[in-house]
Amino acid sequence: MRFMVIVKADKNSEAGVLPDQALLAAMGKYNEELVKAGVMLAGEGLQASSKGARVRFDDGGKRTVIDGPFAEAKELIAGFWLWQVRSKEEAIEWLKRAPFAGGAEVEIRQVFEAEDFGAEFTPELREQEERLREEIASRH
Template structure:
């Protein structure tokens, strides 16, 4: 099972405050544990929303682009991991070991797999998906 582990933004991350050397070292050690255990597939921190944009898709086919920053800090993302684990419970146990500060919030969401889509995900669509994943892996 794959899970997206979402690190919620806070006032510091939205202000562009960089983590301390101590926090970077602790997170590096934690990430090393995840990699050695075969859990971590990807993980990155994100720039604040002031450097981002939102693109809206209207019913009329028009696209709107709104520059950040965005007001609701609690709804924003500061970083993420993509993990491969056996269960939701295993993901929870891993995140409990993470070196976060009091008040930080982490969200864990399962990633859809091909079999989750049922008959609508036809053999042709599955083949297309597999080709795309192979192309990505080859880069």
Template structure:
């Protein structure tokens, strides 16, 4: 089961305040523990919403809105993707998040990622094959770009 741990934004992340050396060290230790346990798939911090954009579609036509965005509580400052055996195991990992983050007042959200089998019969064998091929192509392109 894959889960995304979403680090909610706050006034400091939206201001672009960089984390302290102590917090970076604590996050690296946390990430290392997850990597050594074989559960961490990816993790990244995000730039403030002032550097972002929202694209809203209406009648199939996109409109672009530049950041910053007012509702900080609805914004994401970063994410971590993990793969574990159960929801409880995911929660257990989230509970180990470094307490230094957000001066001890950080908000995290845990969301399970859809897997192919979750889509039922609508996700036909042909569509599954296409999805697997696209994932492989993406991985190959990424690996070649980093070589």
């Protein structure tokens, strides 16, 4: 099972305050444990929303671009991991070991797998998906 682990933004991350050396070192050690255990597939921190944008898709094909920053910091994402684990419980146990403090909030969401879509995900669509994943992997 794959899980997206979503680190919520706070006033510091939205203000562009970078972590100190102690937190960077602790996070590096934690990420190293995740990689050695075969759990971590990807992970990155994100710049503040002031450097981002949103695109709203309305009925009728209209697209509206909204430049950041965005008002509600607690609804924003400051970073993420993509983990491969056996269960949600295992993901939670790994997350409990993360070096966060100060009221940090992190969300865990299971990633859809091909089999979750049933018959609607036809053999042709599965083949296309596999081909695209192979193409992405070959570029890295």
